[in-house]
Amino acid sequence: MVNLKSKKPLIISGPCSAETEEQTLATCRALATTGVVDMFRAGIWKPRTRPGTFEGIGEKGLPWLQQVKQETGLPVAIEVATSRHVELALKYGIDVLWIGARTTVNPFSVQDIADALRGVQIPVLIKNPMNPDVDLWQGAVQRIQAVGIQDIGLIHRGFSVFGSSVLRNNPMWHIAIEMRRRMPDLPILCDPSHICGNRKYLHEVAQRSADLNYDGLIIESHINPDKAWSDAAQQLTPDALADLVRSIEWRKENTDNPEYVRALEQLRGQIDQLDAELLGILSRRMSVSDRIGQVKKENNVAILQTDRWSDILERVTSQAQKLNLSEDFLIKILDAIHVESINHQNAVIHGRRTTDMN
Numbered sequence: 001m002v003n004l005k006s007k008k009p010l011i012i013s014g015p016c017s018a019e020t021e022e023q024t025l026a027t028c029r030a031l032a033t034t035g036v037v038d039m040f041r042a043g044i045w046k047p048r049t050r051p052g053t054f055e056g057i058g059e060k061g062l063p064w065l066q067q068v069k070q071e072t073g074l075p076v077a078i079e080v081a082t083s084r085h086v087e088l089a090l091k092y093g094i095d096v097l098w099i100g101a102r103t104t105v106n107p108f109s110v111q112d113i114a115d116a117l118r119g120v121q122i123p124v125l126i127k128n129p130m131n132p133d134v135d136l137w138q139g140a141v142q143r144i145q146a147v148g149i150q151d152i153g154l155i156h157r158g159f160s161v162f163g164s165s166v167l168r169n170n171p172m173w174h175i176a177i178e179m180r181r182r183m184p185d186l187p188i189l190c191d192p193s194h195i196c197g198n199r200k201y202l203h204e205v206a207q208r209s210a211d212l213n214y215d216g217l218i219i220e221s222h223i224n225p226d227k228a229w230s231d232a233a234q235q236l237t238p239d240a241l242a243d244l245v246r247s248i249e250w251r252k253e254n255t256d257n258p259e260y261v262r263a264l265e266q267l268r269g270q271i272d273q274l275d276a277e278l279l280g281i282l283s284r285r286m287s288v289s290d291r292i293g294q295v296k297k298e299n300n301v302a303i304l305q306t307d308r309w310s311d312i313l314e315r316v317t318s319q320a321q322k323l324n325l326s327e328d329f330l331i332k333i334l335d336a337i338h339v340e341s342i343n344h345q346n347a348v349i350h351g352r353r354t355t356d357m358n
């Protein structure tokens with residue numbers, strides 16, 4: 001049986017959707033020839049945001065994947081969203097299942113899948129939910145673990161955003177990092193295709209995941225990407241996929257080279273010292289906020305003075321370049337400090353810590 005930890009980096013590729021027998025076989029044959037792929041992916045049932053677009057070929061496509069597996073000797077993975085999908089996947093000898101982002105958000109659906117997997121051993125990959133909710137993602141993993149599935153992996157595919165932005169989904173790397181902190185034994189793959197939504201940034205996002213010590217990639221590819229029935233803008237030809245995979249630099253997780261160990265220890269010592277100073281300064285800053293809260297209380301003045309806040313923001317962000325810090329980062333830090341400061345002043349004014357505002 002396939003094991004998600006059998007190789008690092010694990011590279012999964014294939015079309016967003018299995019469309020026709022010819023397209024599925026041609027894509028996978030070409031991918032197999034490149035030698036960079038460890039496993040194929042293809043969507044059989046497609047969870048489309050709006051009706052009227054291609055919703056997947058369904059059961060009819062499963063024998064095509066059997067054929068791919070037989071010809072290339074490589075395992076195949078599909079998305080499952082219901083217990084019926086699981087039954088059919090098992091019936092047709094699919095090797096690996098993945099749970100899509102729109103399914104991970106729904107505990108009823110995840111439980112339905114889990115129930116169909118009771119007593120079965122098959123690797124399951126779980127995509128992050130559409131919304132940046134680590135508990136929901138972890139909850140989905142726990143439901144699958146609870147029925148005895150042992151080989152579970154994570155897929156980071158980014159989070160839905162309102163409005164248009166450069167990337168289709170916001171990666172919010174810190175959410176994936178928190179998930180890994182909570183579940184350090186699970187391998188994690190990056191899905192740059194669904195993070196990017198177009199080919200342009202695939203390399204940058206994939207390289208970022210390699211730099212963050214991810215365990216592999218799942219990237220969409222298609223024999224004729226521009227003609228794809230779903231996600232045309234983000235799919236690569238098999239050759240372009242191979243070039244991309246070869247261009248990613250994977251680094252080792254660690255080394256016991258004494259020079260490295262010594263240098264890192266020394267630098268981490270400095271970081272710990274600076275963190276301690278930062279926290280001390282923050283704590284002192286909040287004591288000053290408490291005193292401000294007291295003065296405002298005595299004079300019955302509102303906590304928020306927008307002008308003052310704008311001045312602080314302006315003064316600090318104008319120094320961004322000189323400090324070698326991004327404006328974006330400074331605004332985030334200041335925002336967090338400001339909110340905590342308001343919460344402190346609130347506590348002083350009301351004599352107790354009220355519901356935190358953030």
Ligand code: PEP
Pocket residue numbers: 016043047099100101102127157194
């Ligand atoms: C897919 O992998 O084709 C897919 C539908 O992805 P997601 O669940 O990440 O949107």
Ligand code: MN
Pocket residue numbers: 016017220230231
């Ligand atoms: Mn897709």
